[in-house]
Structure formats: structure tokens, C-alpha cells
Amino acid sequence: MKSMKFILLALTVIALIAVAFLLLRYKKILASFYSINSDEYVLSELSNDLVPSGLYEDDFDLESLSYIDDFIESEIDKGFPGAVLLVMKDGKIVKHSAYGYKLKYESGKELVNPVAMTKDTLFDLASNTKIYATTLAIIKLVDEGKIELNDPVEKYLPNFKDNENDPIKMKKYVTISHLLNHSSGLPANFKFYNPKYAKEYYSIEREQTIEYLMEIPLVYEPGSKDLYSDIGFMILGVIIEEVTGQPLDSYVEENIYRPLGLKRTVFSPLKNGFKKDEIAATELNGNTRDYNIDFPNIRTYTLQGEVHDEKAFYSMGEVSGHAGLFSTAEELGILSQMILNGGKIGNYYFASEETVKAFMEPSDITPFRTLGWSRAGIEGQEGYFGEYASPNTIGHTGWTGTFSHIDPENNIIVILLTNKKHTPVSYSSNGKLNGFVGDNFETGRYGKILSMVYNAYYKKHPNKRPPVRLAIDRINQYENIFKDKKIGLITNHTGINSQQETTIDVLYEKFDLVALFSPEHGIRGSAKAGESIKNSIDEKTGLSVYSLYGKTRRPTEEMLKDIDILAFDMQDIGARFYTYISTMAYAMEACAQYDKTFVVFDRPNPIGGKVEGNILDSSFQSFIGVYPIPQRHGMTVGELARLFNGEYEIGCKLIVIPMARWTRDLYYEETGLNIWQAPSPNMPNIDTALVYPGTCLFEGTNISEGRGTSKPFRIIGAPWINGEELAKEMGKLNLSGVEFEAVTFIPMENKYQGQHCEGVEIIVTDRENFNPVMAAVYLLNTIQKLYPEKIEYRNEHFDALTGEPSLRTGEYSIIDIENKWIQESKVFIDISKKYYLYQ
Numbered sequence: 001m002k003s004m005k006f007i008l009l010a011l012t013v014i015a016l017i018a019v020a021f022l023l024l025r026y027k028k029i030l031a032s033f034y035s036i037n038s039d040e041y042v043l044s045e046l047s048n049d050l051v052p053s054g055l056y057e058d059d060f061d062l063e064s065l066s067y068i069d070d071f072i073e074s075e076i077d078k079g080f081p082g083a084v085l086l087v088m089k090d091g092k093i094v095k096h097s098a099y100g101y102k103l104k105y106e107s108g109k110e111l112v113n114p115v116a117m118t119k120d121t122l123f124d125l126a127s128n129t130k131i132y133a134t135t136l137a138i139i140k141l142v143d144e145g146k147i148e149l150n151d152p153v154e155k156y157l158p159n160f161k162d163n164e165n166d167p168i169k170m171k172k173y174v175t176i177s178h179l180l181n182h183s184s185g186l187p188a189n190f191k192f193y194n195p196k197y198a199k200e201y202y203s204i205e206r207e208q209t210i211e212y213l214m215e216i217p218l219v220y221e222p223g224s225k226d227l228y229s230d231i232g233f234m235i236l237g238v239i240i241e242e243v244t245g246q247p248l249d250s251y252v253e254e255n256i257y258r259p260l261g262l263k264r265t266v267f268s269p270l271k272n273g274f275k276k277d278e279i280a281a282t283e284l285n286g287n288t289r290d291y292n293i294d295f296p297n298i299r300t301y302t303l304q305g306e307v308h309d310e311k312a313f314y315s316m317g318e319v320s321g322h323a324g325l326f327s328t329a330e331e332l333g334i335l336s337q338m339i340l341n342g343g344k345i346g347n348y349y350f351a352s353e354e355t356v357k358a359f360m361e362p363s364d365i366t367p368f369r370t371l372g373w374s375r376a377g378i379e380g381q382e383g384y385f386g387e388y389a390s391p392n393t394i395g396h397t398g399w400t401g402t403f404s405h406i407d408p409e410n411n412i413i414v415i416l417l418t419n420k421k422h423t424p425v426s427y428s429s430n431g432k433l434n435g436f437v438g439d440n441f442e443t444g445r446y447g448k449i450l451s452m453v454y455n456a457y458y459k460k461h462p463n464k465r466p467p468v469r470l471a472i473d474r475i476n477q478y479e480n481i482f483k484d485k486k487i488g489l490i491t492n493h494t495g496i497n498s499q500q501e502t503t504i505d506v507l508y509e510k511f512d513l514v515a516l517f518s519p520e521h522g523i524r525g526s527a528k529a530g531e532s533i534k535n536s537i538d539e540k541t542g543l544s545v546y547s548l549y550g551k552t553r554r555p556t557e558e559m560l561k562d563i564d565i566l567a568f569d570m571q572d573i574g575a576r577f578y579t580y581i582s583t584m585a586y587a588m589e590a591c592a593q594y595d596k597t598f599v600v601f602d603r604p605n606p607i608g609g610k611v612e613g614n615i616l617d618s619s620f621q622s623f624i625g626v627y628p629i630p631q632r633h634g635m636t637v638g639e640l641a642r643l644f645n646g647e648y649e650i651g652c653k654l655i656v657i658p659m660a661r662w663t664r665d666l667y668y669e670e671t672g673l674n675i676w677q678a679p680s681p682n683m684p685n686i687d688t689a690l691v692y693p694g695t696c697l698f699e700g701t702n703i704s705e706g707r708g709t710s711k712p713f714r715i716i717g718a719p720w721i722n723g724e725e726l727a728k729e730m731g732k733l734n735l736s737g738v739e740f741e742a743v744t745f746i747p748m749e750n751k752y753q754g755q756h757c758e759g760v761e762i763i764v765t766d767r768e769n770f771n772p773v774m775a776a777v778y779l780l781n782t783i784q785k786l787y788p789e790k791i792e793y794r795n796e797h798f799d800a801l802t803g804e805p806s807l808r809t810g811e812y813s814i815i816d817i818e819n820k821w822i823q824e825s826k827v828f829i830d831i832s833k834k835y836y837l838y839q
Contacts, residue, residue, distance in 0.1 A: 059089050061459035067839070068452045069097060072443050076100040080441040081422040082117040082280060083401075086329035087453055088413040091337055095453075096330065102280040104422060106302050108290070115277060122264055122279045122326045123417040124308050126398030129325035130233045132265070132335055133252045135372030136350075137240045138180065139359055140255060143343070143351035146243050149177045149358075149371070153184075156239045159214040166217040174222045176239070179232040180371040181363040185218035186231045193314035194295040204297065206317040210238050226366040230311065230322040237321020249319045259348050260334060265327040268318045270305040279305040279326065280419040282400050290425045292433050308400055308421070323399075329415040336406050336413045360394055360408070370394055373406075379469070379660075380477055386450025387660040388458065388466060401438065403446040410464075414453055420444035455663055455839060467672030469660040471601035471638070472497045472569060475506060478657050481599060482511040485564040488555075490517040490548065490587055493524050494571035494677045495601075503569040503601065508541050514562060516541075519570060519583045520549040521680045528681060548583050553623060555590040566591055569601035571679045572637045574608075575693040576616060577624040577801055580679070584637060585626045585644050592652035599655045602638030602837070604671050606689050609634040609664025609838075611829050613693065613773040614821040616803035624800055630821075630828050631773045631803075632693040634664070635835070642835040658837050667767065682712040691762050694776025697807075700798025701791060703783065704757055708747035715745055716779060717759015719752055720790045727760050729782050737770030739763045740779070774818055777807065781814050 065087075072083060082100030086093065096119055103115040125132065141147040147156070153174045154160045162169040170185060178184040192209050195202040201216075203209040213235055220227065237248045244251045249267035257265045266272050269279060285291060286299030287310055297314060299306070307313050309323035318324050338345040339360075342353030350356075363369040367377040373394035376385040385393055390409035397403050401420035406413055420438030428434040442448040458465040472495070487507055489495075495503035507513040516538055521527045523538070523545055533547040546559045560566065566587055570580045584600070591598040613631030621627070627648050629635075635643065638656035645654045668676060668686045678684050683692070688711070695713040698705040706715035717723065723742035730740035740760040747753055760779070764770050784791055799805045806812050812820065 059460055060087075060094055060456045062456075064452070064456035064459050065095055068095075068449060068456070069099075071452065072099045072449070075441045075443045078441070079423065080438055080443050081419050082121075083416065083418040083443055084117060084119055084121060084123070084329045085417075085449070086333045086413070086415040088333050088337065089457070090411050091341070093330070093333065102419065103277070103302075103304060105281070105284045105424075108284045108302075108424075117280070119330070120264065120278070120328055121417075122266075122269055122274065122305075122328055123402055123419065124280070124282055124303075124398075124400045125325045125327055125332075125402050125417075126309060126323050126400040127230075128332075128396050128398040128402045128404055129323045130321070131372055131396045131404065132327065132332060133248065133267075133325045134233055134236050134240065134321040135180065135359065136256055136335065137248070137252050138176070138236060138372070139343075139351050139355060141240065141243055142358075143355040147176060147239070149180075150175050153179065153235065153239070156242050157214060157235070159211070160235070161214070163215055163217060168218040168221060170218060170222055174218075176236075177371060178222050179229075179236050180359075181365060181369045182226055182228045182232060183223050183363065183365045183369075184229060184232045185220050185222040185224075186216060186227075186229045186235070187219045188227055188229050188231070189311075190216055190231055191310070193297075193310050196295065204314050206315070206319075209311075209315040213238065223365070226363070226369060233322035234311070234316070234320050237319075240321070247319060248321060249324075256335075256350070257331075260338070260345070262327075262331045262334065265325065265331045265335075267324050267326070268307075269326045271318075274305065276304045280417070281422045282308040282419060283421050284424065289433060292425065329417050332404055332415045332417075333413055336404060336415065340406055340408060340411065340413060360392070362392075367391075372396075379474060382451075382660055383445060383447045384450075386447045386452075386454055387469070388451060388454035390466075397446070401444055405450060410454075410457070412453075412457065414450055416443075416446055416449055418444050451661075452839065462670065465670075465672065466661060467498065468604060468662045468666070470497060470603060470673070471657040471659055472503050472506060474657065474660065475510070479510065481655060481657075482507070482565065484512075485597075486512050486514045486562055488515040488517060488560065488563040488566045489513060490519065490566065490568045490570065490583060491523065492519060492521065492570055492679070494603075494679050495569040496674070496677065498674065500674065503567075504538070504541065507567070508543075513541070513543065515559070516543050516545045517555065517559070517566075517587070518545050518547050518549065520579045548587070549579075553583065554586040557594055560590065560594050560596055563596060565597045565599055567599040567601065568637070568641075569603070570637070571603050571677065572605065572640075573679060573683060573689050573692055574605045574632060574634070575696060576613075576629050576631050576633060576803070577696055578679075578692075579623060581637060581640055582623050582626045584641060585650070588641065588644060588650045588652045588654070592650050595653075597653040597655060598641070599657065600638045600641045601657050602636050602659050604659065604662050604666065604668060604673070605634065605636050605664075606668035606676075606686055607632070607693075608667055611825045611832075612771055612821075613825060614803055615824045615828055620800055620803050622800045625803055628803075629832075630825055633828070633832075635832060636662070636837065639832070639835050639837055642837070643832055646835060647831060656837065663839050664836075682707055684710075684712070687764065688713050690764060690767065690770070691772050691776070694772035694774070695762065695779075697776050697780065697798070697801050700794045700801050701780070702751070702794075703780075703791065704747055704751040704759070706745070706747070707751070708749035708753060709745050711761065714762050715743055715759060716762070717743065717745065717757040718790070719755050719757050720787060721758050721783065722786075723758035723760060726758075726782065726786065729786065730760060730779060733778055733782075735771075735775055735778060737764060737766035737768070738775050739765055773821070777814065777817065780807075 081104045084098045087095040098117040098119045100117050101114040102117045102121050162171045174184045191197040192203045201212045281304040283303050307318050307324045312320040312323040343351035343356040359371040376389040376393040393407040395405040401418035403416045421436050423436050423438035426434050426437050438444050518533050522533050533549045535547050536545045588598050611634035616625045616628045692713050703718050706712040727740045727742040743761045744758050
């Protein structure tokens with residue numbers, strides 16, 4: 001008997017220990033789901049295994065990544081509230097940074113001590129709820145066979161029917177797919193919470209709102225067009241609840257978030273143990289837009305931890321298929337990686353790859369939608385997805401300032417969460433309410449930050465960089481500029497798009513092109529330098545071609561009388577004295593005088609964004625130096641137009657259509673564009689263009705600049721020069737990035753035509769360290785020292801090229817000239833930066 005009692009006692013002790021262990025284990029499990037008061041948040045061990053961290057220098061240029069920090073911090077200094085950025089590549093976290101403040105204002109007033117943003121901050125995702133709750137739930141239910149994409153909505157919601165007075169009675173044709181790709185026929189929005197608009201559909205009770213959702217009439221035929229709709233996703237949320245028998249928030253938490261160990265992805269965070277100081281604030285004064293809006297029960301306090309969306313908060317109890325979810329950048333990164341992996345992450349199976357891919361395919365209605373996601377497509381979405389995203393990139397925005405980006409071709413994920421609405425409202429010039437101050441920052445528009453991320457990637461992978469998109473390639477995005485306008489075009493043979501179609505043909509076919517204007521070298525680029533161009537008729541279009549390099553170099557009032565817009569599309573070289581930019585400047589002045597709009601189709605600076613040389617002295621202004629800029633100006637024609645118009649007060653109505661994907665560090669052959677089109681007869685390749693800002697100075701001397709040879713501007717010499725001697729002397733200077741090789745040559749035209757000449761060929765060995773302007777100055781100075789009795793200057797022309805006389809007169813030493821010109825270059829950079837369009 002005693003032994004039996006002992007056994008029972010032992011079993012009781014063991015049972016108590018087991019219970020205690022289970023309770024402790026349960027407490028730990030609960031703790032693993034929610035980390036409430038921690039300043040620094042660490043994912044569960046499972047999630048750390050899923051998404052390891054680390055900077056991968058092989059994939060991203062670290063200096064370029066640091067530019068993102070500098071840029072966002074600069075916007076924080078100017079008034080942007082806060083952000084968290086997550087960048088992932090190949091399943092690894094490459095960058096995870098917090099900026100600014102999660103709470104900057106309280107009760108409409110700016111705080112003396114704002115609360116700093118942290119990487120673990122929860123954000124109100126707004127419409128990203130459509131992806132990370134509703135779409136993910138639908139994917140899972142489709143994969144489990146519980147929902148069919150082509151099923152009619154009424155199969156799951158029998159009350160989803162037409163009303164007697166509905167103008168379009170087609171609800172029975174609305175499918176799950178229609179709801180997902182925003183082609184259902186449902187309206188974009190419905191203000192259930194505001195009796196002024198909702199009338200008989202006014203509701204602040206969730207069940208009542210769901211009843212009313214079934215009655216909302218269609219506004220167009222299902223499947224006929226794309227109309228982004230909150231209402232469609234609210235209905236999807238209801239379908240999920242009907243199919244699963246669970247509230248939407250419970251279903252996604254138990255079936256998606258918890259199995260992944262996600263602890264900070266949640267609806268109604270303040271009701272689930274989180275504190276306000278863990279969450280980024282949104283609007284300053286509730287939903288009032290700084291007291292410009294009013295309706296019954298409206299919140300007027302600073303929103304922090306409550307869903308901002310009015311339908312979700314007032315009419316759906318904070319849980320809806322279109323809005324209401326909160327999360328962090330890192331946890332969204334995990335969910336995004338699960339999609340990028342095709343439905344699996346770690347040991348967790350979410351859905352089959354086939355099912356996931358079906359949701360990522362472009363819609364039949366528009367290339368910019370999939371089932372749930374937005375899609376980058378070929379063009380038109382750069383504002384969100386940046387300039388480099390592959391066409392199949394998917395993502396979504398959220399009204400509060402959130403953006404998600406999943407690029408399957410490059411295996412890149414970017415999550416950019418901001419609280420841009422946590423700023424005062426802004427007003428238009430006529431005093432009307434116009435969004436929020438935070439909307440006006442690039443960080444809150446997403447695309448520039450995305451482009452900077454990709455630029456850091458392509459710095460390490462230049463062969464993967466997609467081609468630059470010329471302005472003329474983007475004409476469809478800017479066609480409203482030209483509709484119902486009569487257009488004149490300044491162009492030549494370099495005005496072509498990526499498909500080798502001329503800008504003349506593109507504008508003539510799409511719009512009302514009425515006249516053409518020709519620069520130096522003619523509209524086909526075949527005339528010699530300085531050769532006068534005559535008015536003519538374009539054979540293909542029959543349009544008049546007015547010369548801007550003949551009797552007049554400015555468009556006259558007569559030329560412009562029947563024109564609304566004068567457009568410009570030509571390839572510049574990047575040098576002050578290349579006359580195409582002079583033609584542009586004169587045309588801008590004419591447009592200001594005669595009240596015409598001037599439009600520039602931008603093109604790359606073929607020799608990049610470096611700036612070198614002196615600023616033109618205004619007393620030496622001419623057609624080869626219209627405005628005070630350096631020899632190598634480092635700007636595109638579009639940027640120069642902005643500079644001319646603003647800094648030198650032309651004051652014309654100017655529109656610059658920008659390129660996409662061009663950056664200042666790119667040389668022409670790195671742009672991925674067409675084979676080089678020689679802008680003029682003596683500019684056969686990029687190697688010539690690179691030395692031209694310097695060696696063009698030799699035009700003002702009796703030294704041949706290589707015209708009439710296969711290497712114009714790269715060969716410098718004369719009959720009275722000893723090439724070996726000159727090459728030897730230049731070698732002693734050890735100039736960076738360049739070598740000088742002795743050559744003999746016979747020019748077939750221009751100076752010393754048909755005569756035997758000796759000199760040097762300029763061979764660039766390192767573009768980044770090569771200074772073409774000073775290399776030419778040192779070469780000229782060396783020739784001056786070796787052959788002082790032979791060298792001659794065409795004083796007026798030489799001074800016009802150099803922009804000042806000191807190089808010719810010897811007023812300063814070469815060292816003094818170099819230092820002086822370096823300082824002037826720096827001054828110009830400071831002046832010109834505000835007109836830059838590109839990084």
C-alpha cells in the first residue's frame with residue numbers, strides 16, 4: 001500500500017512538473033509572437049534563419065547605398081517626418097535603416113523632443129493590407145481549393161445581387177479575379193461613415209456595413225476596364241471570412257503570420273498589447289485634414305496605432321480587406337521573400353509555386369495590374385517602382401506612405417515605409433486643400449529611392465543595367481503636352497529613338513508637326529563645320545525646314561507664327577563650344593520673346609557629368625560660347641535648358657522631358673543605347689567626344705586638330721613639329737589618365753591639307769582621372785615652348801574658345817591657370833546643381 005501511495009505521489013509530482021513546464025513553454029510561445037516594450041526588435045529564431053542579414057559588397061556599391069542615407073536625411077532636415085528602408089537581395093537583408101521620427105507632432109503642434117524612428121516601428125500599411133492580408137489569404141485559399149478565381153462572387157456571398165434601380169445589372173458576372181485586379185465594375189470608394197454622402201447606406205457598425213457592401217451598385221461593366229477599388233477588396237475580406245468561418249484578422253494571424261514567427265504584423269495593434277510609442281503616427285488632427293473635413297464621430301487627435309482609413313475604422317471595426325493591417329519593414333520583407341520564393345520560405349509551405357505565379361501574371365485589362373498587386377510594366381510606373389525595375393516587378397502603395405516592391409528578375413525586394421501624412425496639410429496656390437506637406441518629398445513618392453537602390457546594384461553589375469530610356473522613348477507618358485498643339489522641331493539625324501525611328505517621324509505620325517528647324521551641319525548632319533545651311537523642304541514629310549545656321553541663327557517671328565510649341569531633340573557633346581546648345585539657347589530666347597512653349601527631349605551627356613575648365617568671361621560671348629559655363633559642363637541639354645532659363649533669366653515657358661535610367665557617371669557606350677550616331681562629321685566616336693572639350697582649342701591656332709584624318713581632335717600636329725620630341729616632352733609631365741604617342745599624318749582637308757605632319761595622338765588610359773581640358777592646355781603650352789617661332793594664334797577665335805585671353809597672352813603661369821580653372825569649375829558645380837535632373 002505504501003509503495004502504491006509513493007507511486008501516486010511520484011506521478012503527481014511529475015504531472016505538476018509537466019504542467020509547470022507546459023505553462024512556462026506556453027508563456028514563451030506567447031512571448032515569441034509579441035515583443036511589446038523592446039527598443040530593438042529581433043525576429044524569432046525561425047525568422048532569423050529565413051532572412052539572414054549582412055552587407056554584400058559583391059552585389060551593391062556601398063558608397064552608392066550611403067547616398068540613399070544622405071538623401072533621406074536631407075529630406076528629414078527639410079521637414080519629412082520619418083521612414084524605414086529595407087533592401088533584400090537573394091533572400092538576404094542588404095540594408096535596413098531608420099530615419100527621422102515616428103512621432104513629430106502632437107495635437108497639431110511640433111514636438112520639442114520628437115520620438116526617433118526605429119527599425120522595428122510598426123506602420124499603418126493602409127492599402128498594403130490588400131496585399132499582405134487579403135491577397136495572401138486568397139492565394140492560400142485558392143491553393144487549398146477552397147476558392148476558385150473564376151467563380152462568381154455570389155457563389156460565396158449570395159446577397160451580392162443587383163438592385164432593381166441599378167443602372168448596370170451585371171453583378172452575377174463579377175468574379176474573384178475581377179475583384180483582385182480591380183476590374184469588377186465596383187466604384188473606387190464609398191463613404192459609409194459620412195451620412196452626407198452615404199445617405200441610406202450610412203453605417204458605423206461592421207455587420208451593417210457588410211450588408212450595405214452587397215448592395216453597392218456597379219458603375220461600369222465588369223471586366224471592361226481598370227478602376228482601383230477599395231470596395232472590391234472590402235468584399236474580398238468578407239469572402240475570406242465566409243469561406244474560413246473566421247474573422248479576417250484571426251485567419252491571417254493563425255494561418256500565415258504565426259507559422260512564420262511574425263510578431264509585429266497585426267490588425268488593431270493597440271488592442272493587441274502594443275503601445276503607441278512602438279507605432280508611427282499618421283495624421284496630426286485625426287481625419288480632419290487640419291479641420292477642413294467634418295462628419296459625425298470624427299477623430300481630432302493625432303493618430304498613432306489606430307488605422308487611419310475612415311472606412312476601416314468607423315465602419316468596419318478596424319479590420320477590413322482594404323486597410324487596417326500594421327507591420328514592420330522586416331516582417332514585410334519575410335512575407336515578400338515567401339512570394340519571391342514561389343510560396344515557400346524556410347520549412348514553411350504557404351502555397352504552390354504554380355498558384356503564386358498565377359497571381360503575379362499581368363492582367364488582361366492593363367499591364368499595370370496582377371491579381372492583387374500593381375505591376376511595373378514597360379513604362380509609366382517609374383514614379384513608384386523607379387527607373388530600373390524589371391517589367392514583371394510587383395508591389396503596392398499605401399496611402400499613409402508605405403511601399404512594397406518585389407522584383408523577380410533581379411531577386412530584389414525593397415520595403416519603404418514612411419509616415420509622410422504625419423505632416424501639416426498643404427494648399428495649392430489658389431488656397432484649395434492639396435494633400436500633405438509630406439507628399440511633396442521624393443522619399444514619400446518612392447521612385448527616386450528605388451532608383452538609387454538599383455543604381456547601387458548596377459554599379460556592381462554594369463552588364464545587367466537596362467538601357468537608358470531617352471525622352472523621345474517616353475513620348476506616350478507626355479503626350480498631353482502636345483495634344484491639339486502645332487509643333488515645330490529643331491533636330492537633325494541624331495534625333496532618333498531606341499527603335500531607330502526619327503523624332504521627326506514620331507511627332508509627325510502622333511501629333512501636328514508643322515515645321516522643322518536645322519542647326520549647324522544640317523538636318524542630316526552632313527555639312528562641314530561652319531558651312532551655311534539654307535532653308536529647304538523635307539522630302540519625306542513635305543514640311544518646311546528653316547535654317548538656324550545661315551542668314552539667321554535665331555527663329556524669327558515669321559518662322560514661329562503658326563507654332564504653339566518649339567521642341568528640341570539633338571545629341572550634344574558636352575562641350576561649351578559645340579553649337580547645338582547655342583542653337584537651343586537662341587531658340588529659347590525667341591520663345592520667350594514670342595510667347596511660345598519650348599520643349600526639350602533630353603539625351604545623355606556622352607562624356608558623363610564631370611565638370612572641367614573655366615567659366616566663360618561674358619565679354620567673350622559668341623555663338624561658340626553663349627552663356628558662362630565651363631568647357632566641359634557636365635550637364636545634359638535638358639539640364640542646360642533649365643540652367644539657361646533660370647540662372648540667365650531667359651524666362652521662356654520651358655518643359656524638359658527627362659530620360660529614365662541615366663546617371664552622371666555613365667559614358668555613352670555604358671547607356672545601352674544604339675550605336676553612336678556622329679553628331680557632326682568630325683565627331684565619329686565617343687573617344688573623340690571625350691578629348692574634344694580640350695583639343696577644340698587648337699582650332700584657334702595654326703596647329704592641326706586632326707580634321708581630315710580618321711582621328712579628328714585626337715591627333716594634334718603640324719609640318720613643323722617633331723612628333724618624337726613632342727611625345728617625349730609630354731611624357732615627362734606624367735598627366736593622369738593619358739598617354740601621348742608620336743604620329744605622322746596627312747590631313748585630307750582643313751589645315752595643312754595634303755601635307756606631311758608630325759605630332760602626337762592622345763590616348764586616354766583612364767577616363768575617370770583624365771582631364772581633357774588641362775591635358776590640351778599642357779600640350780599647347782609644350783608646343784609653345786618647343787616651337788615659339790612657329791606657333792600662331794587666331795586671337796579672336798582662340799579667345800572665344802577659351803573664354804578668356806590669359807592662356808594666349810601668358811598673363812598667368814600654367815599652374816596658376818589650372819588652379820584658377822579648378823576653382824571656377826567648383827563655382828559652376830555649386831550654381832548648376834539645383835538644375836540637375838539626374839543623380
